[in-house]
Amino acid sequence: MSENSNIQRLKPDAWLGGFLTVVGLWAAREATSFDEFSWVYPFALSAALAVLGAAIGLRAFKAGRNDKSMGDARVFLQGAVAMTLVLALWVTALDQGLGYVGPTFVAVVALLWITGIRDRRRLLVNGLGVTVGVFVLFGIIFATPLPVLEPLQILIRQ
Amino acid sequence: MKMLKCVVLAAAAAVVGAPVHAADYPSRNIDLVVPFNPGGAVDTTSRMAAETAKKFLNGIEIKIINKDGGGGVVGQTFAARAKPDGYTMLAITNSAVSSPLLKGAPFKITDFTAVGLYTIDPEVIAVPDTSPFKTITDFMAAAKQRKLNIVSSGAGTSHHMAGLAIELGAKVEFTYVFSRGFGEELQAMLGGHVDGALWPFGIAKQQAVGGGTRILAVASNESMPGFESVPTWEKSGLGVPAWQTFRGWAVPKGTPQEVVTFLSDLLKKITAEPDYRAKMDKAGFPVVYRNAEGFAKTIAEEDVLTRRIMNEKGLTLKK
Amino acid sequence: MEVLALGLKTLCDPLVFSMLLLGVTAGLVIGTIPGLNDNIAFAVFLPFSFSLRADMALALMVGVYCSTAIGGAIPAIMMRVPGTASSMLTLIDGNAMARKGQAGQALSIAVTSSVVGGIVSALVLLFFAPLLAKFALKFGYVENFALGVLGLSSVVGLLSGNVLKGLVSGVLGLLVATIGFTLKTGQPRFVFDNMNLIEGVPFVALLIGLFGVAALFELVEEILVGKRSEGGHEVIPGIGSTKLSGRLIRRLVPTWFRSSFIGSAIGIAPGAGSLMAIYVAYDQAARAYLRRRHQAPDDPRWGEGAPEGVAAPETANNAVVASSMVPLLSLGIPGNSVSALFIAALAIQGMVPGPLLFTEHLDIAWMILTGFLVANILMGPLSYLMINTMIRMVFSLSKETMVAAIALLCLTGAYADGNNVFNIWVALMAGAVGYGMKKFNVPLAPAILGIVLGRKIEDSLMSSLAVSDGSWWIFLDPKSHPISLALLVASAAFLVGPVLSAWRRSITKHAPSSAN
Numbered sequence: 001m002s003e004n005s006n007i008q009r010l011k012p013d014a015w016l017g018g019f020l021t022v023v024g025l026w027a028a029r030e031a032t033s034f035d036e037f038s039w040v041y042p043f044a045l046s047a048a049l050a051v052l053g054a055a056i057g058l059r060a061f062k063a064g065r066n067d068k069s070m071g072d073a074r075v076f077l078q079g080a081v082a083m084t085l086v087l088a089l090w091v092t093a094l095d096q097g098l099g100y101v102g103p104t105f106v107a108v109v110a111l112l113w114i115t116g117i118r119d120r121r122r123l124l125v126n127g128l129g130v131t132v133g134v135f136v137l138f139g140i141i142f143a144t145p146l147p148v149l150e151p152l153q154i155l156i157r158q
Numbered sequence: 159m160k161m162l163k164c165v166v167l168a169a170a171a172a173v174v175g176a177p178v179h180a181a182d183y184p185s186r187n188i189d190l191v192v193p194f195n196p197g198g199a200v201d202t203t204s205r206m207a208a209e210t211a212k213k214f215l216n217g218i219e220i221k222i223i224n225k226d227g228g229g230g231v232v233g234q235t236f237a238a239r240a241k242p243d244g245y246t247m248l249a250i251t252n253s254a255v256s257s258p259l260l261k262g263a264p265f266k267i268t269d270f271t272a273v274g275l276y277t278i279d280p281e282v283i284a285v286p287d288t289s290p291f292k293t294i295t296d297f298m299a300a301a302k303q304r305k306l307n308i309v310s311s312g313a314g315t316s317h318h319m320a321g322l323a324i325e326l327g328a329k330v331e332f333t334y335v336f337s338r339g340f341g342e343e344l345q346a347m348l349g350g351h352v353d354g355a356l357w358p359f360g361i362a363k364q365q366a367v368g369g370g371t372r373i374l375a376v377a378s379n380e381s382m383p384g385f386e387s388v389p390t391w392e393k394s395g396l397g398v399p400a401w402q403t404f405r406g407w408a409v410p411k412g413t414p415q416e417v418v419t420f421l422s423d424l425l426k427k428i429t430a431e432p433d434y435r436a437k438m439d440k441a442g443f444p445v446v447y448r449n450a451e452g453f454a455k456t457i458a459e460e461d462v463l464t465r466r467i468m469n470e471k472g473l474t475l476k477k
Numbered sequence: 478m479e480v481l482a483l484g485l486k487t488l489c490d491p492l493v494f495s496m497l498l499l500g501v502t503a504g505l506v507i508g509t510i511p512g513l514n515d516n517i518a519f520a521v522f523l524p525f526s527f528s529l530r531a532d533m534a535l536a537l538m539v540g541v542y543c544s545t546a547i548g549g550a551i552p553a554i555m556m557r558v559p560g561t562a563s564s565m566l567t568l569i570d571g572n573a574m575a576r577k578g579q580a581g582q583a584l585s586i587a588v589t590s591s592v593v594g595g596i597v598s599a600l601v602l603l604f605f606a607p608l609l610a611k612f613a614l615k616f617g618y619v620e621n622f623a624l625g626v627l628g629l630s631s632v633v634g635l636l637s638g639n640v641l642k643g644l645v646s647g648v649l650g651l652l653v654a655t656i657g658f659t660l661k662t663g664q665p666r667f668v669f670d671n672m673n674l675i676e677g678v679p680f681v682a683l684l685i686g687l688f689g690v691a692a693l694f695e696l697v698e699e700i701l702v703g704k705r706s707e708g709g710h711e712v713i714p715g716i717g718s719t720k721l722s723g724r725l726i727r728r729l730v731p732t733w734f735r736s737s738f739i740g741s742a743i744g745i746a747p748g749a750g751s752l753m754a755i756y757v758a759y760d761q762a763a764r765a766y767l768r769r770r771h772q773a774p775d776d777p778r779w780g781e782g783a784p785e786g787v788a789a790p791e792t793a794n795n796a797v798v799a800s801s802m803v804p805l806l807s808l809g810i811p812g813n814s815v816s817a818l819f820i821a822a823l824a825i826q827g828m829v830p831g832p833l834l835f836t837e838h839l840d841i842a843w844m845i846l847t848g849f850l851v852a853n854i855l856m857g858p859l860s861y862l863m864i865n866t867m868i869r870m871v872f873s874l875s876k877e878t879m880v881a882a883i884a885l886l887c888l889t890g891a892y893a894d895g896n897n898v899f900n901i902w903v904a905l906m907a908g909a910v911g912y913g914m915k916k917f918n919v920p921l922a923p924a925i926l927g928i929v930l931g932r933k934i935e936d937s938l939m940s941s942l943a944v945s946d947g948s949w950w951i952f953l954d955p956k957s958h959p960i961s962l963a964l965l966v967a968s969a970a971f972l973v974g975p976v977l978s979a980w981r982r983s984i985t986k987h988a989p990s991s992a993n
Contacts, residue, residue, distance in 0.1 A: 016917045020645060027652060030667060035476070038664040041935050042655040045648055052645045059641070079697040084909050087884065091901045108881045115697060115877035116704050126878045134885045137510075142521045144893040145189075145223045195895055196520040197817035202824045209527045224520065226895030228675035229658075235672065260663065261675060307944050313663035335618070335940045336660045338932075341804075341811040345747050348808055351617030352944070368809065368832045440827040476664050 017057020024050025079114060086110040099149035100139070105131040183244055183417050187219045190407070191240075192249045193233025195226040199360075203405055203443055204249045207276060207425070210434040214427050220247075229253065229312070231263040238265040242410040244417035247273065250408040252316035255460045259468060260314035262475050267461055271413055272453040274425035275406030277438070278446040279358035280378035281320045282388075284371045286350040294375040294394040297354065301330040306353040308332045309346045314473070317356045319464060320377065320401045322471050327397020347371050358403045360442030377401035382444070404460070405443075406453050422450045481603075484843025487532055488851060496533045497848055500540020501855050505863045507541065508548020509560045511689045511883050512890025515545040516681065519818040523825070531826040532844050538822060539848040542815060543595060544856050546751075546794040550587040551867050554580060554787070555713065558692040558883055563751055563794035565688040566759045566922065570779075570786025577782055581719035586784050587791045588860045589721065590733060594792035595853030597737035598744065598799040602806075603846050609800075610807030613745050615960055618940040619951055623964035624746060625934035628753040628926070630968040633975055634760030635922045642919045650927020651934075653678060660936045661943070673899040677932065682891035682900035683907050687925060689887040690908025691915065697880055716868065719861070725784060732762050732788045740796025747804040747812040751797040752929045755790045756922075762789030764975070799849040805830050806842065 027046035031039045086107055093103035109127040117123055138144040190208060192201045201224065208220040225233035230253045237248035248254070248270065257263035283297065291297040300306060310317040313336055321332050335352055337343045340361070346352045348370040355362075355371070359382060365371040366385075376382055377391040377400050391398050407425060409418060428434055429447040438445045448456060468474070488494060507513045518541055526534040549561030554571035564571075567587060574583040601609070616624070629647075636643035656667045657677035668674040736758040743754035762785045770776055777783055802819075804810040809831025811817040823830055834842045871879070891904035911921055945951035952961050 012917055016919070027667070034659075034666055035662050035664045037661045037939065038659040038666060042652065042666055045652045045655065049645065049648045049652060052641060052648060056641050056645065079701045080694040080909070080912055083694065083697060083884070084905065087888065087905050091888075091898065091905065094901070095898050104885060108885060111881040111884055112877055115700050115880050117875075117877050126875070126881070130878060130882045130885060133882065134889055137513075137886075138889050138893055142513075142517065142893065143524075144521075144889070145221075145896050146889070146892070147898065195814070196523055197811075197814065197821040202821050205523065205527070205821075205825060208524075222524065224896055227679065227897045227899065228672040231672045231675060232895075232897055232899070261658075261672075262670070263672060312658075312660065333943050335943050338660060338936065339748075339811070339817075341747055341817070344808070344810045345614070345804070346617060348810070349614035349617055364809070364829050364831070364833070368829075370808070370832075437825075437827045441824040441829070476662070 011060045011063070013060030014057050017053045017055070017060060020053025021050045021057065022053075024048070024053055082114045083111060086114065094147050097147070097149075099152070100146045101131060101135055101148065101152070104134065181416075183414075183420060184215070184218050186245065187221050188245050188247060188421075189223045190220050190247045190249055191223050191225055191233050191237045193225055193227075193230040193237070196222075196224050199358075199443070200249050200251055200405060202441065203277065203438065206434060206437050206441075207428050210428045210431050211424060213431070214424055228263075229257070229261065231257050231261060235263065235265050237408075238269040238410055240410050242412035242414075244409060244413050244421065246410065247421065248408045249405070250457075251405050252403055252460060254408070255457060256314055256316065256319070256464055259464055260473065260475060267457060269411050270408040271411050271418055272450050272457055273407040273409055273418055274422040274450055275404050275448040275453040275456060276425060276429050276445060277360075277403075277405045277443045278448075278456075279360045279403040279405070279444060280376050280382070281317065281391075281401040281403070282357055282359050282362045282376045283354055283374045283391075284347065284357050284362045284366070285354045285374060286347050286352075287370055287372055288350045289353065289372065291354070291374065292372075294389060294396075297374055298328060298330065298395070300353075301328075301332070305331050305333045307335055308354050308356055309335045309337060309343045309352045310356040311340070311343065312336045312338070316401075316403060316460075316464075317358075319467050320356050320398070322467050322473075323398045323401065323463075324391075324396050326467070326470055328395065344370075360444060364442045404453075404456055406448070418450055480839060480843045481847065483840055484845075484847035487840045487844035488536070488847055490532065492530075493532045493536045493844065496529075497536040497540045497852055498855060498859075500537040500542075501544045501852050501859055502540075502863075503537075504541040504544030505548040505856075505860060508545035509551050509863075509867055510548075510886055511552060511558050511560050512685060512886035512888070512893075514561050514681070514890070515541055516814055516818070517890065517893050518545070519815065519822075523818065523821060526822050526825055531823075531828065531838075531841055534822055534826065535819075535841065535845055536848055538819060539845060540852050540855075543795070543798055543849065543852040544859075546791075546798065547588060547591045547856060547860050548863075550591070550787075550791055551584065551864060552871075554583045554587065555868065555871060556692075556696065556879070556883075558696065559688050562684045562688065563755060564790070565925065566755055566790040567787055568692075570781070570783050573777070573780070573782035574784070574787065575713050578714040578717050579782070580713055580715075581717040582721065582725075582784070583787050584864050585719045585721050586725075586729070586787045588857060588864070589726075590729070590736075590788040590791040591795040591860075592853060592857040593733045594737050594740055594794070594796035595798060595856060596850065598741045598796040599850035599853050601741045602799040602802055602849055606803050606807050606846070609745050609803050613747060613804045613810075614808070616746050617958075618937045618944060619958045619961045620964070621746075621748070622934060622937040622941050623952060623961040623968070624743075624749055625930050625937060627964045627968045627971070628749070628757060628930050629934065630971040631757045631760035632923050632926055633971060634763035635756075635920060635926070639918060639920075642917075643923050646914065646919050646921065647923035647927045650924035650929075651931040652927075653683075653924075654928050654931025655935070659939075661939045673897065679891075679895060679897070679900045679903050680928075681894040682903040683928065684925070685887050685891045686904035686907025687911040687921060687928075690884070690904055691911030691921065693880060693883050693887065694908060694912040695915065696876075696883075700876055700880065719864075729784060729788050731765070732785045733792050735761055735765070736789045736792035737796045740793035741800040744797035744800030744812075745803045747810045748933070750813055750929065751794055751801070752925070754793045754797045756926050756929075758789045758793035759786070760971075762786065795853070799853070802845070802849065806834065806845065807832070809833075 024046045028043050031043035090103050090107035108130045109123050112123050139146045192204050211220045225236050234254050240246035255267050285291050347355050362373050366373050373388050375391050375394045376388050429445050435445050507518050546563040549564035550567050553559040553564040553568035554575050557568050557572040559565045559568050571583045632647050658665050658675055739758045740754045743749045763779050766779050766785050801812045804812050805816040888901050891900045955962050
């Protein structure tokens with residue numbers, strides 16, 4: 001029995017339980033460094049989390065059958081993980097001062113691509129539509145000080 | 159990424175043109191950073207000032223930019239690191255002094271140049287209307303017997319510091335009940351769930367006129383108009399001369415002197431405007447103007463005072 | 478009665494009335510768009526209120542405040558993406574109904590329930606405000622703690638299925654709520670030297686992430702799975718009739734009554750917040766539904782398309798609105814962030830909420846009071862008009878475009894609350910975590926309840942103990958804190974009740990059918 005097959009047979013709940021236990025223990029350890037009025041409550045919660053996590057893990061371990069409730073892992077990882085990455089890059093671009101409109105357009109096109117649109121004209125038209133729509137709604141109608149580039153900033157704030 | 163940034167910045171610079179000269183200041187709208195979400199005292203007073211400023215700026219406006227987070231620290235840091243060209247101002251209050259000392263904010267109070275101040279709100283001791291304490295003497299006599307419960311906004315704020323100053327000055331001790339918003343404090347006072355509150359005069363005045371609370375003593379040099387019978391802290395023997403919340407404008411260090419003077423004069427004109435004074439008065443904020451120099455002194459004094467109390471009370475930056 | 482007429486007269490000024498109408502319409506639109514909420518809308522509106530007359534500005538705000546919650550139910554039911562935080566429980570049964578081809582029914586229930594809740598609450602505000610304000614003052618630190626515990630006990634209604642995982646979710650929420658400086662000593666907890674976390678995880682961004690972005694990821698999954706299987710089948714078969722049968726209306730009356738009461742009562746307590754009201758109403762409806770289903774086993778299970786599951790939260794979220802103005806208007810105590818913005822709008826006009834408003838600006842005060850009633854009445858027909866337009870708009874866009882648009886709306890909306898890029902990170906991470914939780918069958922609702930209540934419970938506990946010099950008996954003191962005692966007893970009953978009845982059933986009924 002190789003280690004690989006062992007992992008494959010482990011149920012998602014066993015992983016979840018293990019993860020929660022680790023998080024709970026870590027948070028409990030952190031909590032002990034807080035002052036006398038501030039540590040008890042988070043410590044108790046962390047400990048409860050660790051115990052509940054362990055219980056979930058153990059129960060999953062004991063249950064014989066495989067849990068299929070997760071569905072096809074590849075499909076949704078392709079969607080959610082790719083989307084998170086695209087959006088994370090988008091926020092990084094905003095943080096780096098690359099403006100709002102440009103990165104947003106790129107991100108929207110990437111999101112459309114992820115959801116399965118391949119037609120170039122649709123990517124372009126819908127991408128522009130969403131970008132302009134969101135920008136007009138927040139940047140102009142709602143006058144949000146978006147991190148837009150300076151030339152545009154001067155234009156819309158006057 | 160870096161290259162792209164350079165290209166974009168170069169393009170931006172090309173459009174904007176040469177750097178702004180102090181001589182033609184202001185040539186575009188000025189951002190006033192309010193380091194809180196809309197709705198609070200700093201936000202409201204800033205908006206009133208910005209509205210009045212329209213009269214003096216020939217089409218140029220002061221735009222309120224709310225940058226919330228970290229109890230003001232996020233917006234204050236943003237303003238401290240902004241380009242010192244006079245187009246970014248900070249709506250500054252006492253917390254800009256205490257945050258670097260008590261919360262570990264990543265800026266120093268010296269990163270700002272004071273522009274001017276538009277309200278000074280003296281601190282008061284207020285009690286619920288139902289309270290047995292009729293005068294400050296009753297209150298302090300009780301404080302010597304037992305620890306009174308005092309509601310004030312969070313640990314390390316200037317209101318908490320005011321309480322600590324009284325503890326040092328009058329040799330008493332209080333139990334502080336902190337709040338995360340003014341609503342909680344008012345609820346506790348009107349419902350009589352605490353013995354008293356440390357509040358700025360403006361807020362306390364509204365509540366006293368409305369009839370839910372009573373002001374016992376005010377931390378100003380002389381008594382306040384409309385409340386002539388309320389003694390000052392000094393006269394009441396609290397051992398604390400004056401204590402106030404200030405609100406004003408500041409710009410990042412390095413802003414040209416002419417720009418600071420321009421903004422300082424602008425604030426002077428705003429605070430002299432009768433309409434502005436009327437609205438501020440109605441909302442409870444006593445209008446006082448101090449120019450750049452005067453305000454810088456106020457801030458420096460606050461800094462010294464805060465450090466002294468931290469020292470004597472053993473308060474430190476928590477890690 | 479004279480003052481009532483004065484209020485109505487002020488409201489009947491054509492300019493004021495059209496502002497109210499505009500407000501209701503704008504609120505519906507704003508609520509429908511994920512990432513936008515009444516808070517952001519008011520913040521934007523503040524600078525304009527300088528140039529408006531006081532009565533006009535306030536009428537507009539009243540309109541917006543009333544109707545955003547209804548707007549939020551539309552995307553919740555149609556797409557499982559709530560437009561506002563207040564519809565995040567509505568989506569469970571609402572979307573399940575839509576998938577059975579009963580979208581029209583679900584939307585109609587949402588609208589009628591909101592109108593009922595809104596009107597009840599407006600009447601409460603109109604006739605009992607001074608009386609209730611006095612009662613609201615009885616809520617000190619001790620009572621607030623007990624109220625928080627009662628709110629937490631409503632987690633029971635959310636624990637259908639895996640109890641362990643529901644508890645994990647709740648504990649996680651409470652733990653997230655401890656992030657930031659403690660109230661008592663200013664001790665930073667789990668902030669990792671990040672100044673953005675000093676005051677806790679930015680709340681609006683966190684909620685947008687957990688209910689908006691996470692729902693979005695699910696939508697993407699559905700699109701991808703659909704494309705793989707048979708190439709795009711429509712999940713929502715059709716809208717169906719929007720006409721509610723008399724039988725259904727009669728059936729919903731008890732839910733409306735109960736949820737209106739819960740919403741109005743919780744709305745009056747300053748600082749309890751609308752989310753808590755929604756949770757408590759949902760929990761109570763779930764309990765009633767389970768009892769009822771014993772007699773009607775053919776009805777859908779709770780959470781799989783029960784009309785009460787739409788009616789309860791939608792009634793409660795509108796019942797909170799007007800009643801939350803009780804402490805604000807009568808006492809000047811802002812109960813939530815929206816009422817803080819009302820104070821700002823009044824201050825800009827040179828007015829002060831509280832007793833002074835009723836002596837100095839009687840017309841404005843009563844215009845606001847009657848405005849809530851009228852806005853809620855207008856809301857019904859306007860929502861029906863709106864729903865049709867909205868649905869046509871939603872269906873004219875492709876699903877793929879909707880996904881991209883909602884993603885950008887949610888994240889930009891998170892930014893707009895405080896104009897801080899860090900908020901976008903929070904929303905994105907919360908979305909990923911929320912989606913992960915759903916993948917592991919950990920329910921999200923208890924976590925949100927924990928996040929909403931955790932801070933309040935710990936703060937009020939610490940403050941109570943400070944006031945009582947460390948004595949825990951203060952919570953059970955029948956003489957000085959009878960409300961606290963009553964609330965805690967009720968919470969205990971809510972927690973123990975289901976356990977007892979499950980135990981009783983397991984004794985009396987040995988049928989094998991209990992195995993499912």
